[in-house]
Ligand SMILES: NC(=O)C1=CN([C@@H]2O[C@H](COP(=O)(O)OP(=O)(O)OC[C@H]3O[C@@H](n4cnc5c(N)ncnc54)[C@H](OP(=O)(O)O)[C@@H]3O)[C@@H](O)[C@H]2O)C=CC1
């Protein structure tokens with residue numbers, strides 16, 4: 300049995316990882332940790348005020364620590380379900396110890412000078428690990444993931460945006476003169492579990508935010524090798540991302556070309572489901588590890604709809620999928 304550590308286990312993504320690992324036949328949980336001064340220190344993850352859904356499933360304590368020396372002996376795999384700067388600081392320690400690290404934050408996703416100072420507010424200190432990190436967009440990077448020590452699991456919006464667009468761009472179906480326009484709305488869990496007025500349920504309305512300034516715009520553009528306009532929205536629901544992506548196709552492209560491109564890349568990919576008619580809504584993916592994609596073409600205007608659970612295909616499920624790929628397990632083990 301491989302042994303896995305989840306850092307940030309009391310967070311929304313960390314708790315989902317704990318659930319998936321509890322069902323995995325080849326990997327077991329070595330420890331669940333939170334920060335040294337966590338208010339949840341010593342509680343069971345399944346306690347009433349944390350995740351009672353995990354009662355009888357994962358009844359492990361949350362260890363509050365910043366010293367991993369006694370834990371690491373026993374660990375093969377580390378999931379960092381922590382905010383970006385915490386992952387940035389912790390990942391090299393585990394990597395130097397030889398662990399395989401799956402980072403759910405943005406700390407190793409984009410290898411561009413000044414990207415972290417501009418969008419994340421810190422100067423990246425670990426260029427050599429940034430150079431080695433493999434972007435964990437699982438359906439597209441499986442060969443590189445198989446050999447990676449550090450897997451940077453994509454952001455929730457970038458997964459919902461890239462999965463529909465990548466086949467279009469790779470097959471040369473889009474008119475390069477027009478940037479795809481991505482309008483995506485996320486549930487409040489996208490902001491994490493820590494309470495603030497911004498994610499207080501009674502305060503949340505529906506609104507766009509970070510116009511022309513969200514850190515996921517450069518992440519999407521970098522990995523697509525195509526500029527895009529990206530506008531995130533916050534919605535008054537718990538979980539899920541619904542992305543509406545409007546593009547201009549090249550003259551002569553017909554609906555069959557779009558469907559064939561999607562099928563070419565996803566027919567054998569169990570976690571991406573293509574709609575042949577109509578288009579998906581959030582209820583088809585809530586609590587599930589899929590990204591569902593539909594589209595409509597009118598003349599040379601293409602609208603693609605993609606939906607996912609931000610905490611699952613947008614975070615924990617994709618991390619688990621990457622782990623399965625990395626260790627040669629069935630891609631969907633413990634996920635479906
Ligand atoms: N929520 C989402 O939809 C998505 C999230 N992500 C990314 O995944 C990561 C986790 O997100 P999410 O689960 O929402 O975040 P949460 O805020 O819900 O959880 C963060 C977790 O990290 C712990 N933590 C904070 N500081 C430290 C530390 N120094 N050492 C160890 N643990 C620490 C927190 O516990 P405590 O503070 O008590 O120590 C908590 O368990 C983030 O990088 C986020 O950007 C990616 C895609 C989607």
Ligand SMILES: CC(=O)N[C@@H](CCC(=O)OP(=O)(O)O)C(=O)O
Pocket residue numbers: 403404405453454455456485486487488489490531533
């Ligand atoms: C609704 C909400 O606030 N969403 C977050 C993005 C989700 C996330 O966790 O960001 P990463 O994918 O970069 O890790 C935001 O816009 O900052």
